Amino acid sequence: MRWLWIDRFVEFESGRRAVAIKNVSLAEEQLDGYLPGFNYMPTSLIVEGLAQTGGLLVGEAGGFRERVVLAKVGKAVFHRTVFPGDQLTYTAELCDIRGDGAIVSGTSRIGSELQAEVELVFAHLDERFGSEILFEPEEFLCMLRSWGLYDVAVTSDGERATPPDHLLEAEARMFLMQPASTPLTDQ
Amino acid sequence: MGYSSEEVYGKVQEVLEAALGVDDDEVAPGATLVGDLGAESIDFLDIVFKLEESFGIEIPRSELFPEDILTSAEFVSDGRVTPAGVVQLKERMPFADLSKFETNPLVQDFGNLLTVNDLCRFIESKV
Secondary structure (H helix, E strand, C coil): CCCCCCCEEEEEECCCEEEEEEECCCCCHHHHHHCCCCCCCCHHHHHHHHHHHHHHHHHHHCCCCCCEEEEEEEEEEECCCCCCCCEEEEEEEEEEEECCEEEEEEEEEECCEEEEEEEEEEEECCHHHCCCCCCCHHHHHHHHHHCCHHHHEECCCCCECCCCHHHHHHHHHHHHCCCCCCCCCCC | CCCCHHHHHHHHHHHHHHHHCCCHHHCCCCCECCCCCCCCHHHHHHHHHHHHHHHCCCCCHHHHCCHHHHCCCCCEECCEECHHHHHHHHHHCCCCCCHHHHHCCEHHHHCCCCEHHHHHHHHHHHC
């Protein structure tokens, strides 16, 4: 199973707000294994989906240069149980972003019904946590494209947003099979 | 906007309860944020954000956490803040009581210095 807990972005405004949807299906393992006979979506995975929505909002604000991790769930309130067939709309809003991290508030809705509310604190990992990268840049960009992020993303000025150059370069190297140690040349 | 000392204390108490998940009776004036209330480094981001929201002010992180001084080769020697460094800290943090820290100024102990009262004095200087 891939650790992707959102299906698609439907709105993304750089540095401000992101909206993603998650379709809950009975085919998913977490539903039939968690409490057999009473198939519901675990709340922890709803927090994870909101964290993926919000974490990408935080990461994009820094050009995906920072290593962004969920550091703290300040608040998580659930108003109803989620069942197979439900479609969750996750909305994340960036409340504050600083050098060492960011605060995001988020909601999950089913239609117009408020299902959950969270407050999340993200950290930017610094050198104390080593230099290991969290995602290979070309795979990360592939993931962003799978989520349709750049189909809907706009800058804070309302212009269409594009992937940052360092991710595009890594993607080009993958297609051209050129190592990062050599200058990128078009063939 | 002016706040009385009691109002500042009440709001700081609410912020710390929300950010650290502690009870109001744990938030005593002399309680240290790290040692007594269990704050971790990431909690300070949360605390600063909530204080800004609550009081409608801006708090540059360096005013509350003078990391630049504590990591400076000029002001730290052998893991201790030098006398010149202590002078800098006092100037930067007039709201904090550094008298105890001054007697054995180990950098590693600095994180556990800030008390609820210090935080209230800091806020009072900003509002």
